[in-house]
Amino acid sequence: MKTRNLISKALALCCATTLFGCGNENAAPVEETPLAQQQSELDYSPGSGWNLAWSDEFDGSSLNTGNWTALTSNYDPVTGNCNFGTGELEYPRAQNVTVSGGKLVLTAERTGDNPVDSRCTGYGARSFYSGRIHSKGKVEKRYGKIVASIKVPSGYGMWPAFWTLGGNISSVGWPACGEVDILEWTSNEPSWMKSAVHWYTTGQADWGTGANRGYSLADAFHTYEVEWNSTSMVFRLDGSIVGTTFYSTESEFQQNHYIILNLALGGNWYGNPSASSIDLASGVKKTMEVEWVRWYQQGTTPPPSSSVTNPGFENGMTGWNTWSPNGTEAADFNETYNGGHGGSYHLTHWTNGTPHEVWTYQTVSGLASGNYKVRAWIRKGGAYDFSRIQAKTCASCNPVYTDLGTYGSWTLVETPAISVTGGYLEFGFHTKLSAGNSANFVHMDDVELIKL
Numbered sequence: 006m007k008t009r010n011l012i013s014k015a016l017a018l019c020c021a022t023t024l025f026g027c028g029n030e031n032a033a034p035v036e037e038t039p040l041a042q043q044q045s046e047l048d049y050s051p052g053s054g055w056n057l058a059w060s061d062e063f064d065g066s067s068l069n070t071g072n073w074t075a076l077t078s079n080y081d082p083v084t085g086n087c088n089f090g091t092g093e094l095e096y097p098r099a100q101n102v103t104v105s106g107g108k109l110v111l112t113a114e115r116t117g118d119n120p121v122d123s124r125c126t127g128y129g130a131r132s133f134y135s136g137r138i139h140s141k142g143k144v145e146k147r148y149g150k151i152v153a154s155i156k157v158p159s160g161y162g163m164w165p166a167f168w169t170l171g172g173n174i175s176s177v178g179w180p181a182c183g184e185v186d187i188l189e190w191t192s193n194e195p196s197w198m199k200s201a202v203h204w205y206t207t208g209q210a211d212w213g214t215g216a217n218r219g220y221s222l223a224d225a226f227h228t229y230e231v232e233w234n235s236t237s238m239v240f241r242l243d244g245s246i247v248g249t250t251f252y253s254t255e256s257e258f259q260q261n262h263y264i265i266l267n268l269a270l271g272g273n274w275y276g277n278p279s280a281s282s283i284d285l286a287s288g289v290k291k292t293m294e295v296e297w298v299r300w301y302q303q304g305t306t307p308p309p310s311s312s313v314t315n316p317g318f319e320n321g322m323t324g325w326n327t328w329s330p331n332g333t334e335a336a337d338f339n340e341t342y343n344g345g346h347g348g349s350y351h352l353t354h355w356t357n358g359t360p361h362e363v364w365t366y367q368t369v370s371g372l373a374s375g376n377y378k379v380r381a382w383i384r385k386g387g388a389y390d391f392s393r394i395q396a397k398t399c400a401s402c403n404p405v406y407t408d409l410g411t412y413g414s415w416t417l418v419e420t421p422a423i424s425v426t427g428g429y430l431e432f433g434f435h436t437k438l439s440a441g442n443s444a445n446f447v448h449m450d451d452v453e454l455i456k457l
């Protein structure tokens with residue numbers, strides 16, 4: 006939501022249109038159908054191996070406050086800023102957020118009320134009312150496919166957005182919390198779906214992509230999607246890949262995010278236009294409509310994590326084996342220092358000042374053929390020759406692995422997918438360092454084996 010001019014060009018993609026509510030004028034009169042059933046909503050399939058973890062279909066007649074909070078001024082208590090840090094011209098109100106006909110409706114309208122939040126008096130009165138909701142503290146998840154069917158309004162100054170922020174924003178601030186802009190739309194380039202990612206390195210870091218449909222995306226429903234895993238993000242418009250892939254190994258994108266849906270007006274993406282220039286006349290209402298929002302997760306099909314013995318190291322090394330060459334094991338296990346990610350204990354590889362190499366693993370047999378991933382929560386500091394979460398299908402087979410980064414706080418890391426055909430899998434943690442350094446440590450906990 007907060008950065009512009011980062012859009013890489015992408016190919017125009019074809020999409021299928023959807024027909025709404027076909028009628029037959031010659032048909033006999035029938036009982037009136039509730040509005041929610043008259044219009045078929047856009048269809049969507051996440052593909053095999055994906056399971057619905059959460060959704061709001063916007064059935065019913067009011068916003069589900071178990072999922073969402075509607076903002077009631079231009080001050081955002083989660084992020085602690087006025088006008089959302091982008092100079093937007095709207096003042097969100099709960100009454101501009103409605104649910105009817107199976108849809109969420111965010112309504113923008115010009116106002117002469119001159120609304121001002123007492124925390125934002127230096128910013129002046131707002132010129133529009135609009136709707137803005139977020140799922141902070143209610144729906145926060147990590148990874149998966151986040152998808153929504155949205156119709157954005159056309160007209161100069163409309164800035165509808167479907168995006169996420171890292172759940173830790175209140176403690177670390179922006180952009181260190183991470184931000185994923187799944188959809189942003191501007192009337193200046195109405196045929197584009199624009200997507201972006203923001204995070205922190207030595208300062209603000211940004212990446213953007215987009216897709217040019219060749220015709221305006223406004224005033225019709227389209228599906229907007231990000232597919233997010235521990236190493237990448239892919240953005241899609243109506244099921245087709247928008248552009249390039251963002252590689253998301255940054256810690257901002259290894260944590261829970263929450264969803265935001267809003268219809269902004271003006272602001273710095275438009276170059277801070279005057280309220281009078283916005284294409285929304287007094288008495289006119291424009292709406293951003295959302296048929297549904299869904300969050301799919303990969304691989305919650307069997308086997309569950311119960312196929313891992315002692316996954317949280319609460320029973321010492323039960324179920325786990327240790328391989329270490331030439332007596333170089335200098336790893337200490339099950340320390341309680343700083344506690345576990347879950348429970349009281351975790352696995353530790355560290356050095357007491359001597360080089361070592363350790364492979365802590367367990368084996369499972371009888372797995373159904375298919376693709377698997379291993380996940381675990383990790384903290385890590387120092388420099389290793391290598392440190393990996395890995396899996397292999399026989400003792401002498403080449404492993405698939407993910408190199409562990411530096412994680413100051415518990416971070417979920419997963420291996421790439423590994424194809425199991427013989428039922429057997431070894432998986433665990435392999436670290437090596439040839440120069441002893443007491444700053445080196447890896448903490449590991451809550452191991453999962455998932456089938457894709």
Ligand SMILES: [Ca+2]
Pocket residue numbers: 046062063064107108295296297
């Ligand atoms: Ca719906």
Ligand SMILES: [Ca+2]
Pocket residue numbers: 317318319345346347348349350351450451
């Ligand atoms: Ca534990």
